[in-house]
Amino acid sequence: MLLPGWRTPKVCLLLVAMTALLMNGGCTNLPKNVQRIESRAFTTTETTLIGAHIRETLQSHPETETGFYPLSYGLDAMATRLALINAAQKSIDVQYYLYHDDLVGQLFTKRLLYAADRGVRVRMLLDDLGASDKDHMLAVLNQHPNIEVRLFNPVTTRGLLRNLNLVTDFSRINRRMHNKSFIVDNQIAIIGGRNIGDEYYDASAVEFADLDMVQIGAAVPDISLDFDEYWNSDHSYPAETIIKNRYVSDEMYATLMRKLEKAVQAPEGQQYFERLHSAPIIQELAEGDLQWFWGQASVYADAPDKIERADIDSGAHLTPRLEPYFLKAQKEVIMVSAYFVPGKEGMAFIRSLVERGVRVTVVTNSLASTDVGIVHAGYRQYRPELLELGVRLIEMKPRVKEKKHLISGSSSRASLHAKTYIIDGDIVFVGSLNLDPRSIRLNTENGVIYHSPELATYMKEEMLVADHKLYWVLRKNGHTIEWVNGQGEVDGTTDPETSWLLRTGIRLLSVFPIESQL
Known part of the structure; x- marks a missing residue:
């Protein structure tokens, strides 16, 4: 399989x-990039159809x-x-x-x-x-x-x-x-x-x-x-x-x-x-009924040269510039990451948040819903420690038949792909950054920090109000992990809605030294 x-x-x-x-x-040499002609975004576009359409809205802010x-x-x-x-x-x-x-x-x-x-x-x-x-x-x-x-x-x-x-x-x-x-x-x-x-x-x-x-x-x-x-x-x-x-x-x-x-x-x-x-x-x-959220927004992106630099503290990396927002958290951090492999450094960071009294919630894919099973091999080993720390761990179900919510779906099979982080009900990040080694160290990523209590409240309500319907909430019972459904019932003590063969394959993969590539 x-x-x-x-x-x-x-x-x-x-x-x-x-x-x-x-x-x-040996490496295959890239061609000399002599045909690239520099171009940049047009700056005089206020009179375009879109510019004219949004002008009145912008002028009131x-x-x-x-x-x-x-x-x-x-x-x-x-x-x-x-x-x-x-x-x-x-x-x-x-x-x-x-x-x-x-x-x-x-x-x-x-x-x-x-x-x-x-x-x-x-x-x-x-x-x-x-x-x-x-x-x-x-x-x-x-x-x-x-x-x-x-x-x-x-x-x-x-x-x-x-x-x-x-x-x-x-x-x-x-x-x-x-x-x-x-x-x-x-x-x-x-x-x-x-x-x-x-x-x-x-x-x-x-x-x-x-x-x-x-x-x-x-x-x-x-x-x-x-x-x-x-x-x-x-x-x-x-x-x-x-x-x-x-x-x-x-x-x-x-x-x-x-x-x-x-x-x-x-x-x-x-x-x-x-x-x-x-x-x-x-x-x-x-109907002219679109209700914009308004606030300060800070745009962040890895430098293109990140693909040449291994040092995570380099100015080419996005995550060091996002870290201060998390370090300032006082009450709550919600991490929605389709692919979640925190690693030792990430676990130490989460532990530091918990020790400061910050409530941490992680929303990610279950084995049944993920589209990249190999990533689950890296994630599964961190579940026991996350639960012991008191992290609220939520995994998405593979099929969603309930009313749609912010990060739910309506198809016969759903898989989480969002990368969204909410801090203290005031700051929201939306972008391409997963909390896994590949996003942090290897790939380039981008996103925006939005300073908006209204947006944070809206997103938190939409994502978590129905979490028991759309997701499983995991909990520790002794040495056993339980997947709890919307009725408070235990759906299983192994990854629900998966085969023995799939679970065995994931366990075998988890012993390989592949975490840095996930």
């Missing part, structure tokens, strides 16, 4: 790491404040993105770790092409590990006069020999760009945990329970600055320097357009369109 998520980039890198230990290979609104549900998150693409007049900046060629990816790509056709500049910055099997599509997009594609930290060998390159150049390729941002006309931006793919936007049998934040005001230029730093980085390669010998003809462009149109016109595409039109946010926007 294969472990959940065995094809994901995280697991692929772990398997390659284990293979690399058995081989002695100080220039230093940001308006933000949580995109809790997948349909809302995709409907908002498509509406913004349709309204764009100057620029669209897209930065993602994964970009799937499925229904959502094809719909998103088609709208970007339409925007480019009407003169909008589109910059697509993708992590190459999640995009290297889409060379044909990216080559066609890159040929459009208004679209430029760049690949972050690329795999130099394409096609059938790609996996060999992963092994021979592992130390470099092991470090990825996990950032997610979407910026339109430098006036409005979305940042959070979602990539581009069906499972993130309620278009799949498996729905990722995730969270994005859309924002206007002071934070948007800062998000654009971070995008520009990555876009112009030495680690971001123009697609044509990596995807070679791929001459793109007019017929190839027409073929791509037919493929995208066919996907949209198929019954599944039409059904998804109908569901998008019924998304709650569409009604709120139509």
Whole structure:
């Protein structure tokens, strides 16, 4: 039986790491990056359609404040993105770790092409590990006069020999760009945990329970600055320097357009369109009923050069800049992390919070709900100590049939993917940062700190009011861990809704020295 998520980039890198230990290979040199032309966000976009639309809202608040609104549900998150693409007049900046060629990816790509056709500049910055099997599509997009594609930290060998390159150049390729941002006309931006793919936007049998934040005001230029730093980085390669010998003809462009149109016109595409039109946010926007939260917002991102620096205290790392917010916690810290592997340092930090009287809650995936079973092998060993410390440990159930809440889902199977932290009912972080070694030490990440008691209260109520319905609450009974359901009943003393074979595989993996790669 294969472990959940065995094809994901995280697991692929772990398997390659284990293979690399058995081989002695040389590095494959990257091409000289001589064709990169620097570009930056447009700064005179106040008169665009979006700029004019939000002007009155912004004028009623100080220039230093940001308006933000949580995109809790997948349909809302995709409907908002498509509406913004349709309204764009100057620029669209897209930065993602994964970009799937499925229904959502094809719909998103088609709208970007339409925007480019009407003169909008589109910059697509993708992590190459999640995009290297889409060379044909990216080559066609890159040929459009208004679209430029760049690949972050690329795999130099394409096609059938790609996996060999992963092994021979592992130390470099092991470090990825996990950032997610979407910026339109430098006036409005979305940042959070979602990539581009069906499972993130309620278009799949498996729905990722995730969270994005859309924002206007002071934070948007800062998000654009971070995008520009990555876009112009030495680690971001123009697609044509990596995807070679791929001459793109007019017929190839027409073929791509037919493929995208066919996907949209198929019954599944039409059904998804109908569901998008019924998304709650569409009604709120139509009625002018969208209630923005307002407050100070601080934008943070790892430096692109993090992939060259192992020292976690380096200025290139995001986590040292977030740590002071946690150190100031006096009452409560809620950590929502899809992949949670605290390690010795993380456990020491959590212990220090508890010893100061801070209530700590951790919300993460159960073995039954996770899409990356190998990560669970790293997490499970910390459960007993977390519970002994008095940490409230909550694991998501694999199926959610109750009314939707902030980080729940409605599909036949749900998996937590959000990365959100709430401190003292006043500070909220939303971004791409998991509390695991890969996010902290290897990958680059980004996110925003929001100073807003109103937002913190709203999110806490939405996430925890139904935790017994959507999650299991774990508790210690002697040396045994119990998974407690919404009725206060014990659903099991081993990971519920999992097979003996899966649990055995996870236990075996937990003995391997793989934690640093999780």
